[in-house]
Amino acid sequence: DAGGCTLTIGDSAPILEDCHIGDSIAVNGACLTVTSFEKDGTSGGWFTVWLANETLDRTALGERKEGEQVNLERAMAAHVRFGGHFVQAHVDTTATVLSKTLDGDSLRIVFLLPEETEERPSLLPYLIAKGYVTIDGASLTLTRVDDGTRTFEVMLIQHTQTKITLATKEIGAKVNIEADMVGKYVAKSVAAALSGGGVVDAAVEAALGRRGL
Numbered sequence: 001d002a003g004g005c006t007l008t009i010g011d012s013a014p015i016l017e018d019c020h021i022g023d024s025i026a027v028n029g030a031c032l033t034v035t036s037f038e039k040d041g042t043s044g045g046w047f048t049v050w051l052a053n054e055t056l057d058r059t060a061l062g063e064r065k066e067g068e069q070v071n072l073e074r075a076m077a078a079h080v081r082f083g084g085h086f087v088q089a090h091v092d093t094t095a096t097v098l099s100k101t102l103d104g105d106s107l108r109i110v111f112l113l114p115e116e117t118e119e120r121p122s123l124l125p126y127l128i129a130k131g132y133v134t135i136d137g138a139s140l141t142l143t144r145v146d147d148g149t150r151t152f153e154v155m156l157i158q159h160t161q162t163k164i165t166l167a168t169k170e171i172g173a174k175v176n177i178e179a180d181m182v183g184k185y186v187a188k189s190v191a192a193a194l195s196g197g198g199v200v201d202a203a204v205e206a207a208l209g210r211r212g213l
Helices: 053-058 158-163 181-196 199-210
Strands: 005-010 024-027 030-038 046-051 072-074 093-103 106-112 132-135 138-146 151-156 174-179
Touching (some): 030 053, 132 151, 151 158, 174 181
Antiparallel strands (some): 005 046, 024 072, 030 046, 093 174, 106 151, 132 174, 138 151
């Protein structure tokens, strides 16, 4: 309806072992709140989440059809080993699958970002080759970024292809994108420092003064 919709995820018993109402589960990279669930019985386990209008607008979850598989991940516990990069499961935008090319046992996938708007600036400043990007909840290494064409590429090794849904996406399909939050904070801090004068101006003046300029 106009207020949002409920999404029910089935065959999810393995991820519901210690689940509680109100817990967060990332569905295709979007952090969502569990509103009901059943982990036992013959159904294979299921849980429901509410998709608010903001979620439907920012993600491709509203385009999912009954029977489609999705990527699921529980919130990381503080006591476990940290690998990959910081993923908040706060989706920034969607991108479109542009091409898929086999490279030995691996799969190269190229994505197209939407044109930037005043409300949603481009994510390209936060994407660099050999940096990180989150696609449908999977932390992946960027193999190529082309600012001119608004495209970027990742490579999926054979193991990854079997663990996430990305390899099965068709050309033209939309995926959820989250840029590296560390890059966002750095960019914002630098922009604020350069535009705000104050400490930066004083440091530049002091350096020039030491050189007699």
